[in-house]
Amino acid sequence: MSLVDRINAAARKMPVWGLYVVGALWPAWLFYLAASGGMGAEPVKALEHELGRLALKALILGLCVTPLRAMIGLNLIRFRRAIGVLTFYFVSVHLLVWLVLDVQILSEIWKDILKRPYITIGMAAFLLMVPLAITSNNWSVRKLGPRWRKLHRLVYPIAILGGVHFVMIGKTWEKDALVYLAIILALLAWRVIQTAKKRKSREQGARVARRSVS
Numbered sequence: 726m727s728l729v730d731r732i733n734a735a736a737r738k739m740p741v742w743g744l745y746v747v748g749a750l751w752p753a754w755l756f757y758l759a760a761s762g763g764m765g766a767e768p769v770k771a772l773e774h775e776l777g778r779l780a781l782k783a784l785i786l787g788l789c790v791t792p793l794r795a796m797i798g799l800n801l802i803r804f805r806r807a808i809g810v811l812t813f814y815f816v817s818v819h820l821l822v823w824l825v826l827d828v829q830i831l832s833e834i835w836k837d838i839l840k841r842p843y844i845t846i847g848m849a850a851f852l853l854m855v856p857l858a859i860t861s862n863n864w865s866v867r868k869l870g871p872r873w874r875k876l877h878r879l880v881y882p883i884a885i886l887g888g889v890h891f892v893m894i895g896k897t898w899e900k901d902a903l904v905y906l907a908i909i910l911a912l913l914a915w916r917v918i919q920t921a922k923k924r925k926s927r928e929q930g931a932r933v934a935r936r937s938v939s
Contacts, residue, residue, distance in 0.1 A: 733800050741807050748783075748811035752776060752818045773822045774894070780815035781887055781905055783808055788884060788912040795919070806861055809880070813858040816851055843893035850886035853879050881916075884909045 726734075755775050758764050764771035787808040793799040828834050837844050857877055859865070866873050888906035895902055 729798050733798070736801060736804070741804060744804055744807045745811065748807075748814065751779065752815065755779070769822065769826045773819060773827060776815060776819035776822060777891065777894070780812055780819055781891055783812040783815055784880075784884055784887055785905065785908055785912070787812060787880070788909065792912060792915050809877075810858060810861050813854050813861075816854060820847075820851060843890050846886050846893065847890040850883050850890060853883045853886070857883075881913055884913065 755764075755772055759768035759772040762768070764775070787805060790801045790805045790808070794802065824834060828837060838848055839845070857879055860869065860873060860876060869876065888902075888909040892898070892902040892906050
């Protein structure tokens, strides 16, 4: 049995709720580190940054699910919705830390959103995530039908906005932020290429069918 087969077998045995539990506790651990002095001289800023980084990693992980299955056979599809919900949770906690612990003053929050482009972009990504979080349940899948899949394609612009937001936070071009953005763009480019291949294959099939009829 290959390594991928072993991972798939282990993933089938792992309950999805286990991922939710681990994801829910992760920000709590980061809060503990910040409160106990484990995040340096500016714990609020460090906590805010780490939560944002965690959210971006989760977002990238969600984007990796389909390519990993297509390219190496690693099947994590049953966890994809949980990853998406946890991504929204991480982003929400990141936003709350900024609102409650960092800025604190309501009037300053609005000024920051309007005057700082990276905050404007981050807020745009968060707002686009809200309908995805609300509809991440079986009832919405049944109710929306094919529209559910179209709605959840918003994850692609969300990923770009999240990557750009993370790059813009730094005063300089930080290497890790650029790596995250590059990974996001590569994953989206893979999807564009696969969609183009499928369209071309369908068109070729249609041409062959027309020729056989004629």
